[in-house]
Amino acid sequence: MVRAIFDTYTHRRLGSKTVAAELNRRGHRIRSGRPWSAHQVLRVITNRVYLGELTFRGNTVTDTHTPIIDTTTFDHAATILEARGESHAHRAANSSDYLLTGRLRCPRCGHAMLGTRATGRNRTYRYYTCFTRARHGTTHCDFDRLDADSVDTTVMASLAEFNRTRHDLTDQAINAHNATTTPAATSAANSPPSPPTSPKPNKRSTATSPHSRPAP
């Protein structure tokens, strides 16, 4: 399927809209069961996962798995994409992503770390910033901002390493997940009980956002 999309886009030179229409006409659907859209087609032909890479916001880890598409075909598609002017619209749709949004906690005050950005002279810098610091300033929490590019790359590298080497743990996790999500399953012993709501570490915070929950 992925190879067919690349082939249609590069050799037959059809635009993403036409490629999507043709996929739908042949009865293909995306994973969720919905019809293909131009945006979905663009997501496929710009996805470096098919080159055997893991990429997040320009940070790339190579050789994580067997490639489906060779570099020549991928670059060819990228050239056509640029020439058609389809690349800009696609980029704008994904501009605000942070890999670890909602998954990092401030080690100092326990609040969530948020994706933030600062515009420098030549480029935009991405950070993970403590919620307390972002909202109330450094007098309330002075934990340093983390460079988001470095954090994302490091996490992706360990993820890739994990993917390559720990198939045993991956299988265990999938089995455990299937066991707890199957209605008939009675062995939910492995899943931890949800902790009772604990008091907020920062009493001055009036925030009620999901980011204000302290780490257990």
Ligand SMILES: [Zn+2]
């Ligand atoms: Zn903090």
